[in-house]
Amino acid sequence: MSKYQPREFEGEIMELWEKEQVYRTEDGIRNNKSGNKMYTLSMFPYPSGAGLHVGHARIYTGTDVLARFMRLQGISVLHPMGWDAFGLPAENAAIKAKKNPMDMVPGNITTFKKQMKSLGLSYDWSREFSTTDPAYYRWTQWLFQQFFKMGLLYKKNTPIHFCPSCKTGLAEEEVLANGTHERCGKPITKKDLPQWIFRITTYAERLLSDLKGLDWPEGILTMQKNWIGKSEGVELDFKVDGLDETIRVFTTALDTIYGATFMVLSPEHPLISRLRGHISNVKTSGEKSKLTEVDEYIEKAEKKTDIERETENKDKTGVFTGLYCINPFNNGRIPIWIADYVLMGYGTGAVMGVPGHDARDYQYAIKYGLVVKPVIKPDTMAIRTDIKSDGFWNYEEIKAKYAEKSVLCNSDSYDGLSSLQAKEKMTVFVENQKIGKRKINYHLRDWIFSRQRYWGEPIPMVFCQSCKDKGISWWDTDEGKKFNKKHHNISKVDQNIQVEMQGWFPIVEKDLPLKLPYVQSYEPTDTGESPLSKMTDWKKTTCPHCGKHAIRETDTMPNWAGSCWYFLKFASPDKDSSTNIFDSSGVLPTSRDIPSRKNIVDSSEHPWRKEDIKKWLPVDWYLGGAEHAVLHLLYARFWVKALYDLGLLDFSEPFLRLRNVGMVLAEDHRKMSKSFNNVVNPDDVIGEYGADSLRVYEMFMAPFNMEIFWSTKALQGGYRFLNRIWQIYNSPDKINGRDDKNDKTDTTKIVVSLYKTIQKVGSDISQTKYNTAIAAMMEFLNEWEKQGESLPYQEAKKFLVILSPFAPFIAEKLWRDIYKETKSIALSTWPKIEKKDIVDDTVHIPVQVNGKVRGVVSVPHDIKQSDLEKLALEQEGIRKYIEGKSYKTIYVAGKILNFVLNR
């Protein structure tokens, strides 16, 4: 009997799979029923120099198990893999290594691919591409241009988050809560730079409401909801006392307006500059003039970094302007303050201070001695001072506790109304007086899309000063007019954007891809300009509209661009798909001369063939880490919605089912990191125990979405399990009637167990409950190993099939060796189990006395209650608790019998 030595055959099996093209996507050939497809996708990796991580192995194996299972169900499966190779991590690594990223990425990809193959992942490699491949980013650029044409992109000078270490601007989402950059961990500052900005906010409502139909983890849905942060309220104007100015505020609690005892402006509020003259007239008792006081405060506030604002979080500061405004409801005069706890970026940048019900306003009022006036109380309370001794009652809290039973007070004619009634009535008043309107605000901000870095898709736009001077925008051109006409159904391009974007033109389509030039100096600059801006020759071009001198955009796209639509391209690869990015030796052509493949794409209209998209999309199963909850997953949803509006797609949500994978932490319970010297390399593990052991271990250790701690000991458990399988298939007395082609069999006890196992494994896999599926197989194996148990030859074959999604190498090996099969097990069929084959005739009913189990009776499954009771009472162990006492019985058919003694 030979020993289980995976090293000896895994490589050979891998070659067989490749030779036989086992994992090539079958476009619905095996089952022509429409809709019988499955698109299983793992979030594709950025191919780092460190190679594949055991954490990667977990995601990819999890997706692979699904893909293999679906194939065995006879479903056509699309299971692709590619590379998200643009972006900061690749570039920072390249800078560190003093190499051009273009020269580094190909080698990394080669390593990743080799490692993935050795893991036994069943990808259709013919669909592979990298986001850095010009044939792919040609279309990323093309899509950018479509979004520009829709009016979803504009370029504007904006104060943005800037990472001084990476020397680039960042999106809101890339800044961590502690004010550092999510990629490099260094602190972030603000910088005023011209930026391409995506108007993702125009899709806020749809991004929010479409979450409803998605089968995603609850936590991720909540995070997206919170990130979009919808709040409904009212905007209304407060007159500045004695001046012809108004202050517009946004509030979600209009019912508290009688409690507004002060007004707060954000330090960046534009009104302040107009008020300066009046502020300088204010008399003060101090040495400084009021204006100096205000100016000093504003200057200090502007200098604060995000981190400073963060640490000072709770200690609010501000300055009184000496001016007043008028509450439109009661004409009360309230003081105007400037404070940096009010943000310019949200609402109107001005807030009515209601210290009676808002915790922040309360804190501020206490510090500066402002009036605290509660205006909502529980209806059972007579006087307002009883509400709380200090006069403050959190708005949310009072509503949560008293709901409809909280009423207004101190609010003139609104007194006694419920919060809800008052809010509605007051809103109507605001509307009638024409001093404001209902308004919905979102926390979601527009998406800063420029990066001042080298390693990204060049933004395919050209700026023409001459056209700008003449006030010509792209929408004034023939092409632009045609576009507007064709897409008049979608939101009309904003006039402001048309003006703002005068002089900007997409480079003509036939010139795509606009290739990233190979440069000597690709390091980011200190000026916050892209390294491409130093390439004067490359920058120079002609205006697509007027033909005069024009300048190329030199910013590049963020790494999110490529991942926003890669799942579409997998479904519809370039026709000449043999143009793999690898040549036969596995070495990339030097990137200096990667051929442009624009000529092999047949359509000038679409980056994909519609029938392919129809066949495969949307993605049925999307597996990846939870860290993308509001980055990639939000951006990709946004692009798909925009593409839907353009008529390029006929669905508007890309990922129907999302599952998160838990992290793989090191044995010492820390994150795996080079600096802790605790990284486990999958190559080493595969070398020693085989890929199957690694796969089984990672699927078995915990539920798929939970984090696991690496344990080599536990991994050996996986190896032992496979070893026992190897031994049992090689034991003459464990499998009956070898070479018997006749698959008729008695349903002996062990066979029934097998059938139950088959059913459990199937249902567990489709719920990504891999750990319990494996436990069930182990349980079955334990039973099969018992002395005297053996399986008929054809039945034992079925066990290999259900094992194969988890341990494809050993399953394939035994499939071919023991059963002499020549066609891969991956292309076989999941065993069908009839319900009648797994029904037990005898059931075991636990018998309780007062809820405690005192015995078990084995009876026919359809026994009558009276017979069951009789049998139960025959048991000494049960009878002794009941004898001579009065009782009643509760019987749950097939489950439990309970005797309840009367007290």
Added chain:
RNA sequence: GCGUCAAUAGUCAAGAUGGAAACGACGAGAGACUUAAAAUCUCUUCCCGUAGGGGAUCGCAGGUUCGAGUCCUGCUUGACGCACCA
């Protein structure tokens, strides 16, 4: 502060709909094989008892129920996310 999720044996974990708590793995102990070790196999592994058997137990405290790990209320601890969003 807000939101989401979690807590079961020495460790990782199973336990959908309330109905036998602890499937499976790791570790530990004993034994078999071996000159020996590793590997492999067998048994034990909450507490008491040689055993039949009995008792306890699911973060803590209550409650609902014939019956609660599961439902409800309050609390504790931890993880993740958001955070001056008006």
